[in-house]
Amino acid sequence: MSWRLWVPLFAFAAFVGLAAYQLTQPKDDFVQSGMVGQPLPYFDLPPAMDGVEGVKSGTFADGEPRLLNIWASWCLPCIAEAPQLESLEQQGAKIVGIAIRDRPEDVAGFLAQHGNPYTHIGRDDLSEVQLAIGSSGVPETFVIDGQGVIRYQHIGDIRARDVPILLDELEKAR
Amino acid sequence: MIAELGLAALWLAAALAALQMIAGFLALRAGNASELAALIRPAAIVQGVLVTFSFAMLVWLFAITDLSVKLVASNSHSLKPLVFKLSGTWGNHEGSMLLWVMVMGLAGALIALVERRLPERTMNATLAAQGVVSLGFYAFLLLSSNPFERLPVPAAEGMGLNPLLQDIGLAFHPPTLYLGYVGLSVAFSFAVGALLTRQVTPDFARAMRPWVLAAWIMLTIGITAGSYWAYYELGWGGWWFWDPVENASLMPWLAATALLHSASVLASRDALRTWTIMLGVVAFSMSMVGTFLVRSGILTSVHAFAVDPERGTFILVLLGIFIGGALLLFALRANTISEGERFALASREGALVFNNVMLSAILAIVLLGTLYPLLTEAFDVRVSVGPPYFNPVGAIFAIPMFAVMAVGPLLRWREDRIDRIGKEVALTAALVVAALVLTSLLTEIGLLPLLGLAFGIGLAVASWLPLRGRNLARTPLATWGMVVAHFGIAVALIGMASESAFTEERLAAIEQGDTATVGLWTVVLEGVEPVAGPNWTAVQARLSAHYGDGEARELTPQSRNFWAPPQQTTESALATRWNGQLYAVVGDRSPDGRWQLRLWWKPFVTLIWYGGLLIALGGLLALIGRVLTDLRHRRLAARIAERRADREALA
Numbered sequence: 001m002s003w004r005l006w007v008p009l010f011a012f013a014a015f016v017g018l019a020a021y022q023l024t025q026p027k028d029d030f031v032q033s034g035m036v037g038q039p040l041p042y043f044d045l046p047p048a049m050d051g052v053e054g055v056k057s058g059t060f061a062d063g064e065p066r067l068l069n070i071w072a073s074w075c076l077p078c079i080a081e082a083p084q085l086e087s088l089e090q091q092g093a094k095i096v097g098i099a100i101r102d103r104p105e106d107v108a109g110f111l112a113q114h115g116n117p118y119t120h121i122g123r124d125d126l127s128e129v130q131l132a133i134g135s136s137g138v139p140e141t142f143v144i145d146g147q148g149v150i151r152y153q154h155i156g157d158i159r160a161r162d163v164p165i166l167l168d169e170l171e172k173a174r
Numbered sequence: 175m176i177a178e179l180g181l182a183a184l185w186l187a188a189a190l191a192a193l194q195m196i197a198g199f200l201a202l203r204a205g206n207a208s209e210l211a212a213l214i215r216p217a218a219i220v221q222g223v224l225v226t227f228s229f230a231m232l233v234w235l236f237a238i239t240d241l242s243v244k245l246v247a248s249n250s251h252s253l254k255p256l257v258f259k260l261s262g263t264w265g266n267h268e269g270s271m272l273l274w275v276m277v278m279g280l281a282g283a284l285i286a287l288v289e290r291r292l293p294e295r296t297m298n299a300t301l302a303a304q305g306v307v308s309l310g311f312y313a314f315l316l317l318s319s320n321p322f323e324r325l326p327v328p329a330a331e332g333m334g335l336n337p338l339l340q341d342i343g344l345a346f347h348p349p350t351l352y353l354g355y356v357g358l359s360v361a362f363s364f365a366v367g368a369l370l371t372r373q374v375t376p377d378f379a380r381a382m383r384p385w386v387l388a389a390w391i392m393l394t395i396g397i398t399a400g401s402y403w404a405y406y407e408l409g410w411g412g413w414w415f416w417d418p419v420e421n422a423s424l425m426p427w428l429a430a431t432a433l434l435h436s437a438s439v440l441a442s443r444d445a446l447r448t449w450t451i452m453l454g455v456v457a458f459s460m461s462m463v464g465t466f467l468v469r470s471g472i473l474t475s476v477h478a479f480a481v482d483p484e485r486g487t488f489i490l491v492l493l494g495i496f497i498g499g500a501l502l503l504f505a506l507r508a509n510t511i512s513e514g515e516r517f518a519l520a521s522r523e524g525a526l527v528f529n530n531v532m533l534s535a536i537l538a539i540v541l542l543g544t545l546y547p548l549l550t551e552a553f554d555v556r557v558s559v560g561p562p563y564f565n566p567v568g569a570i571f572a573i574p575m576f577a578v579m580a581v582g583p584l585l586r587w588r589e590d591r592i593d594r595i596g597k598e599v600a601l602t603a604a605l606v607v608a609a610l611v612l613t614s615l616l617t618e619i620g621l622l623p624l625l626g627l628a629f630g631i632g633l634a635v636a637s638w639l640p641l642r643g644r645n646l647a648r649t650p651l652a653t654w655g656m657v658v659a660h661f662g663i664a665v666a667l668i669g670m671a672s673e674s675a676f677t678e679e680r681l682a683a684i685e686q687g688d689t690a691t692v693g694l695w696t697v698v699l700e701g702v703e704p705v706a707g708p709n710w711t712a713v714q715a716r717l718s719a720h721y722g723d724g725e726a727r728e729l730t731p732q733s734r735n736f737w738a739p740p741q742q743t744t745e746s747a748l749a750t751r752w753n754g755q756l757y758a759v760v761g762d763r764s765p766d767g768r769w770q771l772r773l774w775w776k777p778f779v780t781l782i783w784y785g786g787l788l789i790a791l792g793g794l795l796a797l798i799g800r801v802l803t804d805l806r807h808r809r810l811a812a813r814i815a816e817r818r819a820d821r822e823a824l825a
Contacts, residue, residue: 005508008452008456009505012459012497013498016490016493019470019472022552023470023486125765126762
């Protein structure tokens with residue numbers, strides 16, 4: 001009889017052990033795209049505002065590796081990563097932007113305030129391209145090689161320490 | 175100054191909780207001879223007053239939007255309507271924890287004030303246990319989540335409250351759930367107190383029962399309101415998602431339901447002693463485990479609004495101390511508690527034990543399903559457990575439980591024969607079978623909704639049978655409560671079955687002036703206009719809907735954009751009829767100018783929440799009945815004591 005009285009305590013101890021173990025594990029909230037290693041799907045996006053070029057899959061097929069930055073003017077982390085994008089551009093990276101669910105005047109306002117590192121900016125009003133390339137949020141940055149194949153995905157805003165990593169990935173994609 | 179007052183009151187309350195704990199345990203060791211014993215009750219009362227004062231200060235800070243306080247700045251906004259400023263007080267981690275300790279302090283004060291039935295030793299042990307639990311939460315608040323923390327530089331403007339939470343539903347949903355959780359902490363303290371002094375008596379069950387009842391009523395209302403809130407606010411048209419947080423509120427409810435029934439057996443028949451104690455511990459563990467799962471961010475949930483592994487660690491440690499300690503005490507002490515009265519299988523107790531086992535099984539299933547992703551993640555496998563698991567596996571135990579629920583209340587205590595209630599059993603069985611056959615002949619629906627509908631109908635009738643042959647005017651309120659609550663279960667069950675069996679959905683992209691139909695409803699998109707609220711702008715669709723040939727009703731679903739913080743929410747529009755609800759959501763505009771419209775016709779869906787309210791009403795009737803009876807007994811006892819004193823004086 002009496003051993004049964006210990007069962008609840010042991011079951012509870014097992015729960016606490018499991019929970020404690022999980023608390024010490026780093027939490028991985030990122031949804032990795034299944035498209036890494038695959039060629040970009042076909043798309044053709046109109047420009048996000050006047051005076052810039054739109055983005056289509058052909059943009060990436062000229063042999064030059066590029067960064068594809070998924071962003072939006074309404075996204076706060078995008079403001080935080082703007083200086084890093086600037087510095088990537090200064091170090092020779094070609095950056096293509098896709099503005100998600102955005103308005104031309106907001107895009108223009110954002111770029112005027114935080115700088116414009118982009119060679120092209122496409123406008124994706126229904127997140128169609130975003131979903132097609134397996135991005136689950138803004139901002140995200142992809143490395144696309146010269147044949148239009150997705151090589152690397154960075155989820156979340158680009159911090160200073162990510163800049164060399166991205167430059168390295170660009171170099172590898174060459 | 176207000177923040178500092180609140181913080182000071184909180185520290186003082188914590189000190190009093192420590193005093194309550196130490197004095198309680200010393201008194202337990204030394205008997206009432208300890209001089210400190212006299213301090214225990216006053217300490218509990220003053221602690222309740224102080225922590226209430228502290229909470230009132232926080233509410234005040236939110237009311238005046240004092241942006242020099244970090245919590246206000248990060249959760250409120252000067253533009254918010256006052257009612258949401260106030261409800262914002264508990265719409266965040268720190269504030270909700272303060273609400274938790276306040277309710278706990280008030281509960282402790284109330285027991286200290288009124289509970290005189292139990293032996294003083296057990297009372298001291300109970301209040302000491304209450305002191306331990308409170309102290310843990312005070313430590314949590316003061317050391318890791320101080321709600322009164324000031325900012326070095328006051329913020330210019332607040333960050334605002336999550337727009338999903340800017341709803342009148344939020345003003346009441348968390349506080350009611352908290353009242354429920356905390357009520358269970360009182361039951362837990364009683365259980366620990368009784369374990370410490372080994373006095374598990376019917377009196378203990380009677381003292382504990384109103385707390386369990388009150389907690390259970392609050393949980394029922396909280397879950398019902400939460401479910402309705404999710405239903406109309408989240409715009410998915412569903413009313414239960416088996417989200418970890420929903421499970422976190424369902425699990426204590428299941429445990430409290432079991433506890434309620436086993437406490438009744440203990441109070442009336444002095445049986446099921448250790449089982450009642452165990453349930454008392456389990457019920458509170460479930461509320462703590464729920465809090466832990468939500469706050470630690472260990473599971474992904476739509477409700478995880480205060481995710482922080484450090485806080486998670488703190489709660490886990492508290493959980494380990496409280497629940498681990500109580501379970502250790504249980505393992506050491508339970509076999510010294512003598513077995514209670516015996517009873518036959520076919521008896522009221524037998525039915526209640528069956529119900530308890532089934533409820534515990536369902537609880538185990540929900541717990542397992544909730545924790546399973548946590549377990550597999552340890553092996554790097556990500557899974558999500560949802561309705562395909564919970565619904566059928568839960569039903570395996572729920573269906574027999576409903577069957578016994580229909581006839582159990584008709585049985586006599588201790589020993590009875592099934593054939594004595596043969597007529598009633600036959601009637602209920604006939605109803606269930608008839609409903610099964612008729613429904614499956616008339617329509618084609620899934621097995622679970624079919625069973626739900628049939629048992630719901632059988633139970634709806636059977637739940638009233640205990641009143642048969644009774645003088646209704648003299649039937650105790652508690653019996654009425656049972657009848658109404660069981661009837662409520664049947665009503666909710668019919669609603670759930672009907673919703674899942676007969677819901678019709680229509681996704682349409684239509685232009686202005688076009689028509690969409692769903693069920694017998696015809697919906698015309700009259701127009702789409704922008705509208706503005708105090709802190710949002712919205713696109714509002716004007717729909718004119720009519721049911722069959724009925725009169726047209728205007729529906730105005732919105733797609734709202736909040737600007738503090740920026741977020742888009744959908745405001746669904748509902749048209750309620752006696753036989754169901756039309757649910758309309760407006761979506762985005764497609765490039766060709768058509769509007770996406772999502773319509774559901776949900777027959778009898780409202781029964782789910784009416785059922786929930788009936789269950790709570792039943793609980794309330796029972797609670798009032800119990801308290802009134804208790805008061806009458808007290809008055810009687812006082813009069814007898816008075817007479818005896820008179821007689822002695824005369825002699």
